[in-house]
Amino acid sequence: MIRNFFIYLAILAVGILFFASMVLFAIPALQESTLVLPGIKQSEYGSGDGTIDRASLERDISKLQAKLDKLTPADAYIIINTSENHFYLYKGKQMIRHGLCSTGKNERLVSEERNKEYVFFTPQGVKTVKGKQKNPVWAKPNWAFIEEGLPIPPPGDPSRFESGTLGAYKLTLGDGYMIHGTIYKRFIGQSVTHGCVRMLDEDLEAVYNTLQVGSKVYIY
Amino acid sequence: MRIWRLYTIHCKSVQKFIFISMKNHSDEGFDSLFEKKSNGAKNFAIVFFVIVIGLTSVYTYLSVGVVRDRMQVAKSQVEGAVSVDPSLIDLMKQKAWVESLIKMAAGDSVGLSIDLEQLTIQLELKGVVVMKSKIRDYSTSGFFRRMDGNVYFSTFGSPLTIVKFESSIEKNPFKVVIAPKNEAEAEAAVAKKDSVLDENVFWTVKFDRDFELNIQGIDSIAEAQSKYKLGKGFEFERDLRNIAKSFEHILKFSKPVYTPEILISIPENEAKAILRALPRKALVTIRI
Numbered sequence: 305m306i307r308n309f310f311i312y313l314a315i316l317a318v319g320i321l322f323f324a325s326m327v328l329f330a331i332p333a334l335q336e337s338t339l340v341l342p343g344i345k346q347s348e349y350g351s352g353d354g355t356i357d358r359a360s361l362e363r364d365i366s367k368l369q370a371k372l373d374k375l376t377p378a379d380a381y382i383i384i385n386t387s388e389n390h391f392y393l394y395k396g397k398q399m400i401r402h403g404l405c406s407t408g409k410n411e412r413l414v415s416e417e418r419n420k421e422y423v424f425f426t427p428q429g430v431k432t433v434k435g436k437q438k439n440p441v442w443a444k445p446n447w448a449f450i451e452e453g454l455p456i457p458p459p460g461d462p463s464r465f466e467s468g469t470l471g472a473y474k475l476t477l478g479d480g481y482m483i484h485g486t487i488y489k490r491f492i493g494q495s496v497t498h499g500c501v502r503m504l505d506e507d508l509e510a511v512y513n514t515l516q517v518g519s520k521v522y523i524y
Numbered sequence: 525m526r527i528w529r530l531y532t533i534h535c536k537s538v539q540k541f542i543f544i545s546m547k548n549h550s551d552e553g554f555d556s557l558f559e560k561k562s563n564g565a566k567n568f569a570i571v572f573f574v575i576v577i578g579l580t581s582v583y584t585y586l587s588v589g590v591v592r593d594r595m596q597v598a599k600s601q602v603e604g605a606v607s608v609d610p611s612l613i614d615l616m617k618q619k620a621w622v623e624s625l626i627k628m629a630a631g632d633s634v635g636l637s638i639d640l641e642q643l644t645i646q647l648e649l650k651g652v653v654v655m656k657s658k659i660r661d662y663s664t665s666g667f668f669r670r671m672d673g674n675v676y677f678s679t680f681g682s683p684l685t686i687v688k689f690e691s692s693i694e695k696n697p698f699k700v701v702i703a704p705k706n707e708a709e710a711e712a713a714v715a716k717k718d719s720v721l722d723e724n725v726f727w728t729v730k731f732d733r734d735f736e737l738n739i740q741g742i743d744s745i746a747e748a749q750s751k752y753k754l755g756k757g758f759e760f761e762r763d764l765r766n767i768a769k770s771f772e773h774i775l776k777f778s779k780p781v782y783t784p785e786i787l788i789s790i791p792e793n794e795a796k797a798i799l800r801a802l803p804r805k806a807l808v809t810i811r812i
Contacts, residue, residue: 308565315569319576326580327770328763334584335591335782336666361615368622375629375651383654387797411699425698428801429632430650453704522649524634524801 381520382483382511384501386426389493391503393514401510404493406486406502415450422447424498431477431521436512440474440484442466447498471505473512477521483511579774586773590782594667602674613673617811620681624809625651628683635683635807636798638737638788640664645790647801655801657794660742667735667784668812676812683807684731691727691799692759725795726759731808735784739799741792786810 376397383392386407393401408426415421444464449456457463471485486492486502496502501523503511515521621639628635629651637646640662647655671679689695704710725741773780790798 311565312568315565315572319572323576323580323770324763324767326584327767331584331587335587356612356616358612358615361612361619365615365619365622368619368626372622372626372629372651377652381652383652385655385797387800388793409699410697411701413701413703416703416705428634450703451710453706453708453710520652522652522654524647524649524654524797 377520379519380514380516381522382515384426384521384523386428386495386523389495391501391507391511393511395514400514401507403504403507405507406492406497407495408497408499409495413447413451420446420450422450422498426497426499426501426523427479427481428523431481431523433475433515433517433519433521434478435476436515436517437474437476439467439472440470442469445480471503471508473508475512475515483521484508582777583770583774583780586779587782590779591667593779594782594784595670598667598671598675598679602678605674610673616673617676620677621809621811624681624683628807628809631807633803633806634801635809636802637809638786639811640786641811645788645794645798647798655794655797657790657798659788659790661789663787664812665735665784665786667782668786679733679735680810680812683809684733686729686802686804686806686808687732688730689727689804690729691725693723693725693727693796693799695727695799695804723792723796725792725799727795727799728762729808730783736786737808737810738785738787739795740787740789741795742789743792786812 377394378396380393380395382394384405384407385391389405389407391403391405392399409424411424413422413424442465444466446456469487470482471487474482474484476482481499481501483501483503485505485508488496488502489504492502492504625637625648628637628648632650634654635648637648638659639645640659643659643662645657645659646653704712723741726738728736728738730736770780772778
């Protein structure tokens with residue numbers, strides 16, 4: 305009886321395998337074969353406009369291409385890749401420097417009492433450099449204390465201000481986001497920040513000296 | 525899961541069949557009983573395979589028919605368009621491509637441009653190329669290779685919009701962390717590190733013009749060519765879903781759906797970066 309059961313089972317399995325292979329391989333191959341796509345020739349091109357000639361087409365293309373090229377800034381700009389934590393600094397449409405950076409850790413911090421939430425990520429899109437500053441002082445926000453399990457001091461308390469934490473320079477991007485240095489150099493190349501872009505000292509100096517207020521920052 | 529259910533029902537009926545046969549022939553000798561069982565299995569096999577082959581043939585016929593229908597629909601949408609000199613087609617494609625890139629640049633979000641002529645895939649933001657990757661390998665459905673000029677321009681003449689996203693890895697991973705109670709707990713959390721995962725990066729999007737783009741992350745050409753990773757979660761699940769859907773169409777005698785596809789292989793880290801950067805309703809420009 306058990307032997308017969310396995311015979312039936314084998315028949316069933318072969319049937320299912322046959323059907324599966326037909327569905328996954330044979331039928332798609334048949335669909336794609338030229339036999340089932342008749343009457344469609346590569347030469348039947350059309351544009352909906354019978355007045356087009358080669359010269360006008362070439363003129364149109366060069367105009368459009370020039371319009372497209374203008375979209376790339378001629379002055380300095382920077383591209384930040386948040387997925388791989390890389391930056392690419394451009395000047396005059398030429399890449400002049402690239403390297404590692406650190407970006408947002410994609411984390412939602414919930415306070416112990418569950419009544420406050422802080423979201424840490426680097427927003428994607430186009431930003432502009434709003435301001436530049438040497439030797440910045442970090443005014444620690446509330447989340448910095450919550451994250452460290454420390455009591456939150458009142459506004460203006462001396463414990464809120466730290467020198468050196470942001471490195472030698474900062475470039476502000478608006479909404480509290482910045483490009484700055486770090487004392488945690490071993491984390492460069494990882495998604496560990498609260499949304500800002502952290503860089504190594506030499507890279508930061510180059511970025512600070514190259515980008516001007518108003519320069520574009522492309523983040524993806 | 526549907527297959528599994530069908531399989532279980534089938535097994536039960538086979539068991540029942542054996543049991544009833546045993547009962548009916550309980551008075552006969554063991555040898556004759558065994559002989560009849562063998563004949564039963566043979567008959568069952570014949571009937572079963574005739575049914576499977578019959579159903580598969582019907583399904584094949586319907587699947588082939590649906591491709592013709594898809595092409596006819598595409599052609600009917602551009603009926604009345606004037607034919608031009610085929611020698612201008614490359615210039616016209618170039619014009620459509622640049623126009624489409626300019627339209628895509630008008631938006632604020634990250635867009636994707638895929639150039640199968642130059643074998644490049646680019647992420648663009650307001651017209652600025654923020655990431656460029658070389659396509660290592662690609663394949664397209666016959667639908668794209670056979671489409672005429674008018675169908676081409678109606679399909680790729682302006683940016684496509686993504687309407688559905690599926691991926692083997694999380695698109696936007698986000699961790700929720702409860703704040704530590706004290707400094708000691710905070711230090712312990714810092715010390716705990718995540719392990720590096722061996723990820724199989726594969727994602728697929730469906731466009732508003734009813735076709736799909738599949739992107740697979742690969743580390744070598746050999747990997748792209750032997751990509752069919754049976755058992756690698758995402759693809760395996762998709763295949764199972766396809767088989768289940770096919771069964772459904774057979775049982776209902778309905779026409780299956782034909783969705784043309786473009787499959788592109790790029791380095792794994794870049795496939796991941798593009799997946800994470802693209803908005804869910806992103807614009808995509810393609811040149812074939």
